[in-house]
Amino acid sequence: MNQELLARLTGAMQQASLDALWVSTPENVRYLSGFSSPADAKVLVLASGEATLYTDARYTVQAREETALPTVIARPPETLVQAAPLVEGLRVGFEADHLTVAQLEQLREHWTAVQLVSSSGLIARLRTLKTAQEVEAIRAAQRLADEAFAAVRPMIRAGVRELDVALALETYMRERGAMPAFDTIVASGPRGAMPHGAASERVIGEDELVTLDFGAQLNGYNSDMTRTVAVGNPSEELRRLYRAVLEAEQTAVKAIRPGMSCAELDQLARGVLERHGLAEYFAHSLGHGVGLAVHEGPGLRQKSEEVLEPGMVVTVEPGVYLPDVGGLRIEDLVLVTADGYEVLSGSPMDTL
């Protein structure tokens, strides 16, 4: 864990009056330790800045290779027995967003002289600001996704199943050491009305729009991008929808700069769609942060109180979804820079 990160974390813990933090959210465990099997590990951080990784014997060699943190090899509940002397008499935060009720009961059982405090978002807030190294990792994941799109784009035509397009994208990424960041979305024709329309057995038809939303997870970091492509000659109504979404997307991307409020950015895109009479069909938020998780802070949504800062990596992804008709989405992955923005996704967009 680098010293600056540790200082920011212990500062946040102090503000929350915590003597220690029991970290169980896999992305947070990885963030603090660099350990690449974080679902089978925990980190205990003390206010003094000492941090320890707990994982089990399946990972002895892996932990030695991957983390600079002192490591205790034990399986739960022995993990808690091992950690008990370090936390005795302390106020210890646990990650309420992740810990199950059963796990909390286990903490209570083994740490009897501990004041357990429900804590949320301490590390998530730190993760919104990426280091230069993290930006490079996201950039590499996005570059791979762009290459996958270029390789697969020619096969997106009438007569091909959505599943086969998704498989081709995922195979391309897996062959190069990545995993799909999430279930690849390929939504053609009327299925375009489903924002999370994971690829199905549907055969793509002539004159349809096909929405592809996918990402690569490489070395723990994710990318996320959507392109909507035209097969044949879609109707004038579909073209009108496409142009409106593209305008909303470009308007929002161009407005990105430090100090911009996330709610304002969401409203900017929503306003464009409103002028086209389409706001009611924009069924989700404008975007979200991307990093060790596909969905992380900041949220670009109507009720957000967050403000963009240099080092944030966010998606901008307006869409419209018309039941029984179809729909589409266009999404870029964007880095907030000191004086504006840099679009990390490089795949070309159709012009309709």
Ligand SMILES: CSCC[C@H](N)C(=O)N1CCC[C@H]1C(=O)N[C@@H](C)C(=O)O
């Ligand atoms: C299952 S991960 C989906 C990745 C995708 N790019 C994405 O984030 N989407 C697809 C359409 C909506 C958007 C989403 O899920 N947004 C969340 C943050 C929301 O609650 O609006």
